[in-house]
Amino acid sequence: NLQDNRANLHPLWKGEIDVPGGSRQSPINIRIRDSVFHPQLAPVHTQYDPNTCLHIWNNGYSFFVEFDDSTDKSIVSGGPLENPFRLKQFHFHWGRNNDWGSEHTVDSRVFPAELHLVHWNCSKYRTFEEAIMEPNGLAVIGVFLKIGKQHEKLQKLVDILPSVRYKDALTEFNYFDASCLLPSCVDYWTYSGSLTTPPLTESVTWIIMKKPIEVDHSQLAVFRSLLFTAVGEEEKYMVDNFRPLQPIMNRTVHSSFE
């Protein structure tokens, strides 16, 4: 069984890396020359109300910035989506250094970090928890981070991270415009995949932005000061919280650009 396959034992997920029978797992390597241009793929439209921002919490995998998803105030629509999806949370994945950290790769290029803006299909399901279990329940926008100039709007979030250093810590964070984390270029790839942490359900329409955003090395260094562990436990720095690449199987990645 899984536990016997040493190669699959991951420090974070203790062997839950492979989902037996999974046919649309994430993340994947996006091979640009294999992607298919889809002229009907409109730009993705986000409309985020900064007042729907609720709090930040360290859930032991990453830090989640959570939003009030009881109304349609913060939504994503267009692109490959048939109807609007509500923003529930965003979080990041990063490495122990700037040489790796992203979950998706582009022609095997790794980025030092990756942002995920997680939305759920409020037209078809009643709650986020329900949508997570359904094949077209979620839409996650992925944005690569690269080292460059300081991201001024991100700094407000970076400054508060020490308050959620430990697993299960939660801090109020009640005004943040998530659209400041999107790149100016609207080009993206899209494919059908899964959550990259448990429950790993195959419920995600992935929208991966072609252009990365820039952050400076000191901002990423603060991400690495967070802990996987709760107060009182032996401290383990929250780094390398990305899942290994998964097989593309018989999926096609579509691009919104030529």
Ligand SMILES: NS(=O)(=O)c1ccc(-n2ccn(-c3ccc(F)cc3F)c2=O)cc1
């Ligand atoms: N990395 S990712 O594929 O974007 C990803 C991975 C895991 C999740 N995820 C898993 C459980 N949850 C979750 C479930 C219920 C809840 F109230 C809050 C949650 F964060 C969640 O958001 C959401 C997104």
Ligand SMILES: [Zn+2]
């Ligand atoms: Zn993620």
